[in-house]
Amino acid sequence: MDNSNNAIEVKNIKKKFKIFIDKGSELKERILFKERKQYEEREVLKGISFDVKKGEAIGLIGHNGCGKSTTLKLLTRIYYPDEGTIEMDGRVSSLIELGAGFHPDMSGRENIYTNASIFGLSHKEIDERLEDIIEFSELEDFIDNPVRTYSSGMYMRLAFSVAINVDADILLIDEILAVGDANFQRKCFDRLRELKRKGTTIVIVSHSLGQIEQICDTTYWIEDGLIKESGIPRFVHERYMYEMERKRILQVEKEQLRRQQRRRAEAEKKEEEEARKEAKKSERQKAKEEAKRQKEEEERQKAIAENPEIVDNFKKEIPFFCEQDAIRVGTGEAEFTDVKLTDKDGNEKYIFDTDEDIYLRIKYKAHKEGLKGVLGFGVFRQDGLHCYGTNTAIESNQPIDLQKSGEAVIRIKNNLLPAYYYLDTALHGIDGVKYDDIVRTKTFMTASFLHDIGISRIKSTFTVDGKTYKMGEQEHGEQ
Amino acid sequence: MFKTFKEIINYREMIINLVKKDLRGRYKGSVFGFLWTFINPLFQLLIYTLAFTYILDSGIEQYYLWLFVALIPWIFFSSSIVGGSTSIRASKDLVTKIYFPREVLPIAYVTSCFVNMLLTFIIIFITVIIAGRGIHLSICMLPVVWIIEYILALGMAMFFSAITVYFRDMEHIMGIILQGWIYLTPVLFQIPDKAVAKAIMTINPMSPIILAYRDILYDGVFPSSERLLYSLGFALFFFFLGFFAFGRLKRHFAEEL
Numbered sequence A: 001m002d003n004s005n006n007a008i009e010v011k012n013i014k015k016k017f018k019i020f021i022d023k024g025s026e027l028k029e030r031i032l033f034k035e036r037k038q039y040e041e042r043e044v045l046k047g048i049s050f051d052v053k054k055g056e057a058i059g060l061i062g063h064n065g066c067g068k069s070t071t072l073k074l075l076t077r078i079y080y081p082d083e084g085t086i087e088m089d090g091r092v093s094s095l096i097e098l099g100a101g102f103h104p105d106m107s108g109r110e111n112i113y114t115n116a117s118i119f120g121l122s123h124k125e126i127d128e129r130l131e132d133i134i135e136f137s138e139l140e141d142f143i144d145n146p147v148r149t150y151s152s153g154m155y156m157r158l159a160f161s162v163a164i165n166v167d168a169d170i171l172l173i174d175e176i177l178a179v180g181d182a183n184f185q186r187k188c189f190d191r192l193r194e195l196k197r198k199g200t201t202i203v204i205v206s207h208s209l210g211q212i213e214q215i216c217d218t219t220y221w222i223e224d225g226l227i228k229e230s231g232i233p234r235f236v237h238e239r240y241m242y243e244m245e246r247k248r249i250l251q252v253e254k255e256q257l258r259r260q261q262r263r264r265a266e267a268e269k270k271e272e273e274e275a276r277k278e279a280k281k282s283e284r285q286k287a288k289e290e291a292k293r294q295k296e297e298e299e300r301q302k303a304i305a306e307n308p309e310i311v312d313n314f315k316k317e318i319p320f321f322c323e324q325d326a327i328r329v330g331t332g333e334a335e336f337t338d339v340k341l342t343d344k345d346g347n348e349k350y351i352f353d354t355d356e357d358i359y360l361r362i363k364y365k366a367h368k369e370g371l372k373g374v375l376g377f378g379v380f381r382q383d384g385l386h387c388y389g390t391n392t393a394i395e396s397n398q399p400i401d402l403q404k405s406g407e408a409v410i411r412i413k414n415n416l417l418p419a420y421y422y423l424d425t426a427l428h429g430i431d432g433v434k435y436d437d438i439v440r441t442k443t444f445m446t447a448s449f450l451h452d453i454g455i456s457r458i459k460s461t462f463t464v465d466g467k468t469y470k471m472g473e474q475e476h477g478e479q
Numbered sequence B: 001m002f003k004t005f006k007e008i009i010n011y012r013e014m015i016i017n018l019v020k021k022d023l024r025g026r027y028k029g030s031v032f033g034f035l036w037t038f039i040n041p042l043f044q045l046l047i048y049t050l051a052f053t054y055i056l057d058s059g060i061e062q063y064y065l066w067l068f069v070a071l072i073p074w075i076f077f078s079s080s081i082v083g084g085s086t087s088i089r090a091s092k093d094l095v096t097k098i099y100f101p102r103e104v105l106p107i108a109y110v111t112s113c114f115v116n117m118l119l120t121f122i123i124i125f126i127t128v129i130i131a132g133r134g135i136h137l138s139i140c141m142l143p144v145v146w147i148i149e150y151i152l153a154l155g156m157a158m159f160f161s162a163i164t165v166y167f168r169d170m171e172h173i174m175g176i177i178l179q180g181w182i183y184l185t186p187v188l189f190q191i192p193d194k195a196v197a198k199a200i201m202t203i204n205p206m207s208p209i210i211l212a213y214r215d216i217l218y219d220g221v222f223p224s225s226e227r228l229l230y231s232l233g234f235a236l237f238f239f240f241l242g243f244f245a246f247g248r249l250k251r252h253f254a255e256e257l
Helices: A027-032 A068-075 A108-118 A123-137 A152-164 A182-197 A209-215 A233-280 A283-306 A392-396 B002-010 B012-026 B033-055 B063-084 B092-097 B104-130 B137-166 B170-184 B195-203 B206-219 B225-256
Strands: A006-020 A039-053 A057-061 A083-088 A092-095 A170-174 A201-205 A218-223 A226-231 A327-329 A334-342 A351-353 A358-366 A372-381 A386-391 A405-412 A419-429 A434-447 A461-464 A467-470
Touching (some): A006 A201, A039 A083, A057 A068, A057 A209, A068 A201, A092 A152, A108 B012, A123 B012, A170 A182, A182 A201, A201 A209, A209 A233, A233 A351, A358 A372, A358 A419, A372 A392, B002 B012, B063 B170, B137 B225, B206 B225
Parallel strands (some): A057 A218, A092 A170, A170 A201, A351 A434
Antiparallel strands (some): A006 A039, A006 A083, A218 A226, A419 A434, A461 A467
């Protein structure tokens, strides 16, 4: 111990595990497969150091497999570090595996003795604590019944009561505050706080950040076997949550991009094939088909002219660039051939930060010469709220001279707060005839580190007593 | 090592609990229950007595008693080592989930076998009296012999339990070794006159222990203290070797299991 005020000193611990592909611990296997490398080594902890003062409570957080539970198991001495040292001062009790050694046929009282003895208590010490343990567990009426007759809640209550009454100097806890009903949880919590006040050092591993905030003085955020950040729980947790959310949505985005790529490739393949077929056809055949198509087109135009309310579904099939549940209507005189959401460099993406510009890149085709049109888009939140909508006619009152094959880029200044959104796109005639109108062309998400609320960010500046408080400049406390 | 001993003493309640659980749980659910503790060795005694009196005449007077006083200690020794070597593996759930000095497990196992033997000694005493051999002053040496045998059994159980964690075949190998070992020890028959056999039986640290039991209970004389000291030396050697090896190997138990 470098410092006598410390209860735990962890110095640069490293731990590797052998992941056996096919574990052979029998003689035959050992001899026969001696040369074959049957395991891979995985470094779970890559050098972690921290000190815990006497009476301090710390929390270890991190996503699954980051090494936080391994750290706790090293502290309990179930595992030993490959490198580095762990020093601890005082009796250690762990609430990792509750009810170790419980025997179902023995009574609650007998099991208290067995279980407490595994924590290293002598018979006398257990006698002294017996009343407290039974009282805390609230199992007075059942304590002489065999444990197998207990409900799982009762079982856990008994186990927890033993572990917490060991009177340890250091308490190691792994995700256990989910014991029993709400009342009992409250009680466990109060007991933990009481122990802390009395000077017990506590180390908690938990996914419940709220619980850590309530008890701990410091949080250590472990990632990939290293401490990424430590400090006041609330502030560390805020950044941890943000990072977690970010990771999650990046994963969603990756999947969506992959799906989009696959569909684009399929569409291209199909187009190529059709082109090849087309090339094979004879002149006469081509002329015949062209005539047939023109006749069909004329009939359709006539029908629309007679009753302009009818706008038929010109394509039942949803094009590759749209969401699967998109709805497409229009005459098809002009049509979208590709729609992409990208950042300013043209990389396709689906998740944008609030305040990050969205670039909507569109490709279209017009099947008639001299067609004039209006291009527009609309944004809806997932719950259906219409957030925004505009088109070229609203913006400038000048119609677009549609090209045989053209392109458009719409830069959208995005202030939308974190949520899922739908984007609709529309290509109309100047008289309002729908050429191509797609509902839910795209979905996207927005993400933000700030906690402002509403639909869209309306930039605000607070000046209070002459001091300006700017958005995004929050105090994060000590790092 | 001193620290380990101190810690084990702190965990004595756990050892006591494990022993109790083992003794109570061993024949749980069977009709005769705890009586099996006595029935088992009695039947073994019956079989060996029939074999060595009627089939292979040993020519030993009151052979059943001669055998009985040696067979019970041998069963303790043999079951301690064979069962003790699997004691860590058998408690996998505890070892991988909670901390306690791992030495507790083989100690508890050997101790429970030991207690079992002591209980069977009640029957030995009764048999000795019924056979008309009488209890002699030399009986005061009996606890010394018990302790020497306990130390030897514990040391070996420790050593092999740690090995078995890493090398599972050890469990079966120990079973075979102990089956052979009984014929290198004067349990079923006297030390033969053939030089080679005599030499082996003399080196064997279990021989003086078995002979000591026979001296005390069958012949009613004091055992040879020189020969017993040899066994004690051997027992202490294995005891420290066992603890030392165990201490080195226990660090990776949780990962291996």
